[in-house]
Amino acid sequence: MTVTDTPNVSSAVESSDKVASHLHPTPSYDLADHPVPTGREEIWRFTPLKRLGGVLVGDTSEAHLTWESDLPEGVTLREITAEEARGLGEMKPADRPSALAVANASNVMLLDIPAERELEAPVIVKLHGESVDDLVWGHLVVRVGNHAKAAVVLQHTGSARYSANTSILVGDGAQLSAVTVQDWEDDAVHLGRDAIRVGRDASVRHSAISFGGLVRLNTEVAYDGPGGEAELLGLYFADAGQHLEHRLFVDHNAPRTRSNVDYKGALQGEGAHAVWIGDVLIRKVAEGIDTYESNRNLVLTDGCQADSVPNLEIETGEIEGAGHASTTGRFDDQQLFYLQSRGIDADEARRLVVHGFFADIIRKIGVPALEEQLLATVEAELEKNVGTNPSTAAAAGGVA
Numbered sequence: 001m002t003v004t005d006t007p008n009v010s011s012a013v014e015s016s017d018k019v020a021s022h023l024h025p026t027p028s029y030d031l032a033d034h035p036v037p038t039g040r041e042e043i044w045r046f047t048p049l050k051r052l053g054g055v056l057v058g059d060t061s062e063a064h065l066t067w068e069s070d071l072p073e074g075v076t077l078r079e080i081t082a083e084e085a086r087g088l089g090e091m092k093p094a095d096r097p098s099a100l101a102v103a104n105a106s107n108v109m110l111l112d113i114p115a116e117r118e119l120e121a122p123v124i125v126k127l128h129g130e131s132v133d134d135l136v137w138g139h140l141v142v143r144v145g146n147h148a149k150a151a152v153v154l155q156h157t158g159s160a161r162y163s164a165n166t167s168i169l170v171g172d173g174a175q176l177s178a179v180t181v182q183d184w185e186d187d188a189v190h191l192g193r194d195a196i197r198v199g200r201d202a203s204v205r206h207s208a209i210s211f212g213g214l215v216r217l218n219t220e221v222a223y224d225g226p227g228g229e230a231e232l233l234g235l236y237f238a239d240a241g242q243h244l245e246h247r248l249f250v251d252h253n254a255p256r257t258r259s260n261v262d263y264k265g266a267l268q269g270e271g272a273h274a275v276w277i278g279d280v281l282i283r284k285v286a287e288g289i290d291t292y293e294s295n296r297n298l299v300l301t302d303g304c305q306a307d308s309v310p311n312l313e314i315e316t317g318e319i320e321g322a323g324h325a326s327t328t329g330r331f332d333d334q335q336l337f338y339l340q341s342r343g344i345d346a347d348e349a350r351r352l353v354v355h356g357f358f359a360d361i362i363r364k365i366g367v368p369a370l371e372e373q374l375l376a377t378v379e380a381e382l383e384k385n386v387g388t389n390p391s392t393a394a395a396a397g398g399v400a
């Protein structure tokens with residue numbers, strides 16, 4: 001018998017539907033419980049509401065994104081009803097965009113990974129929008145069976161006004177790496193919510209990568225039993241006039257659970273704005289948990305703004321550890337001096353510092369082909385303000 005099988009631990013799980021957090025409204029399918037925000041609410045005060053293109057109004061639409069999937073043998077992607085999604089145990093919507101997505105989506109897609117299945121290749125789903133004139137509602141459930149092991153990648157490209165609710169249900173003893181990539185065109189708007197249920201003794205690594213469009217992504221975690229672990233990673237690069245917002249809520253509603261949050265972002269160009277809000281709730285029942293959250297921002301040019309707010313809400317002192325950290329700053333002068341003193345010019349030194357800043361996050365994602373793609377995207381972003389990497393230009397036939 002393991003520690004998580006003992007009666008006192010196995011029965012000590014508090015419902016995640018009842019949330020006492022000022023940063024997280026009570027989940028509900030009822031739109032009346034999620035009024036149109038004014039911008040004065042704590043959870044909306046950083047978001048540029050006027051730039052959301054009417055998504056919060058909630059008009060119905062028949063527009064869709066184009067889906068392209070690469071599914072390993074045994075994995076299925078099919079339509080289900082909204083009632084079936086609720087029956088699977090999806091987490092209720094926690095804000096107006098996710099409630100609207102559930103209410104207005106014309107169908108629900110279920111990505112199903114069978115129990116006991118260990119996938120050698122990642123599940124890759126590409127979603128592409130054709131025009132910012134299209135208002136698209138998305139509703140997706142990802143179900144990972146007990147003791148399965150898998151990686152799932154959702155890649156967003158093109159342009160649209162897109163609001164989506166994604167539930168990720170991870171069975172007991174399963175291991176999942178989930179990656180969501182927001183690489184939209186500059187005019188796109190993406191309001192997303194990834195709600196993750198972590199089974200007993202299961203582990204989840206969720207990576208949120210944002211480069212393009214106006215993005216507001218909520219990532220939420222709750223535990224279905226003790227022994228669950230969640231690692232939340234993030235990488236974002238905001239350009240001039242761009243708004244990238246990531247909000248996290250980890251609900252330690254079971255004992256002997258763990259969480260670790262590590263988000264890194266870079267900003268460049270006039271009006272670039274990044275927002276990171278982290279909130280960890282440790283309930284009375286959550287004895288023996290361990291949690292830490294960290295956000296670091298690297299400001300590359302003048303005219304940028306980074307808002308970073310870590311929060312801990314603790315209802316019991318019987319824990320192993322809880323902490324948070326947040327930093328925002330420019331290049332480390334000592335690092336730049338060290339590199340330049342060894343013959344590396346200033347632009348290349350800055351490029352190396354940024355790559356080093358992001359490398360730790362990228363290495364942890366665990367999908368090699370995607371890691372290479374992300375490094376190339378970081379390089380393309382750097383070229384806008386730092387200059388072209390000579391080796392990259394030479395490889396492309398350009399002039400260094």
